[in-house]
Amino acid sequence: MKYAALTAALLGGMMTLTGCGQGKVEGKDISASSSAGDIGDAYVAELTRIADALETVDDEASARSAATEIRKAADGLKNMEEELGGEVSGMKAMQIFGNNYEDLANAQMRMMTALTTLQAEHPELMDIIGEETDRLGQ
Template sequence: MKTGFLTAAGLAAALVLSGCGGKDDVQGKTGEDITAKSSAKDIGEAYINEMTRIADALEGVDDEASAKSAAKKIKVAVDGLNQMSEELDGEISGVKGMQIFGGRYAELVQVQGRIATSMIRIQSEHPELMDTISAEMDRMEN
């Protein structure tokens, strides 16, 4: 089992695109909307939306029931991110990355910070819940 801190650090540092999802709780593009022909704007929107879905799920974790619920939501987001990565062949050049995130860098940093903060909070306040959450988080492709 990976520690919660390693998972949080790995996820917060993950800039490699992945993805698919569902629109159940997301406004705008999700990973399932992305194809190899998608614009940089759409890819960035989908990536940030899927990461926001993860952050939102993690912020509500405070007991076993909420951890299980969050794991289901994280699964959808990670599936979206992984599908997106496969669609884009897992490769985003430095220039393409700048196009995707250049104008949304502050948003990206904010959502990654939310994820890292939540993972650290859960690890310190509810370490017994980390297995439930980490199982889905660890599925994110690099």
């Protein structure tokens, strides 16, 4: 199943930082010098954006709309990855995600539940969002 890689990549996000909220959280630029809290908030915000989008998919139009939102979140994650230089040390990751653990776990669970439901109930819609969800695992 091609979505297994996405699942693994998203769940692995707690140990490596693959980006955050298009470089902005509450009007602040996110960079390598940003606080762990701001970085974590941005990361969780993008995962929540993806979960929200996935949970709306029930027909072709909503799948296309969700794909657009997932693309925006993926671009934000990629931009932040570049800004922060990729992987973050284990200690920094604990600082980033420690205060956001519950929100992070909730967003990841929502994403996985939505993907599993879509695959089971509307596999034809997975083709529409598949290209964008595949970008998340890269």
